[in-house]
Amino acid sequence: MRALDTIANSIKVGYVHPTVVLNTLIEVENEGGLNAVRHIERHLDNGLAALRQRQHPHSALAEKWLGAARAYLVTQAERKHAV
Numbered sequence: 743m744r745a746l747d748t749i750a751n752s753i754k755v756g757y758v759h760p761t762v763v764l765n766t767l768i769e770v771e772n773e774g775g776l777n778a779v780r781h782i783e784r785h786l787d788n789g790l791a792a793l794r795q796r797q798h799p800h801s802a803l804a805e806k807w808l809g810a811a812r813a814y815l816v817t818q819a820e821r822k823h824a825v
Contacts, residue, residue: 745770745782749807753793756800763807767814776818783811 745766752758770778786808793801 746785749782749786749804753798753800753804753807756803758803758807763810764814767811771814771818776815779811779815779818783808783815786811 748762748766752762767779767782770782774781786804790801790804790808793804798804
């Protein structure tokens with residue numbers, strides 16, 4: 743999944759532009775629906791624990807990715823209920 747590569751690379755370098763985050767999540771949803779976004783969320787949640795355990799210097803960025811994925815899921819769920 744290309745999105746996982748984008749996420750991993752941004753965590754590696756320690757920076758990501760907010761537009762890249764949103765575009766990545768939209769791309770994931772377009773390719774596989776909200777279940778694919780949930781998969782990314784679970785992957786980030788598990789990965790964040792490992793990064794914290796190893797005291798990775800960019801674990802805060804991984805946490806921001808996780809928060810963005812969760813916010814995206816909540817927003818999409820609310821939007822679908824409003825329709």
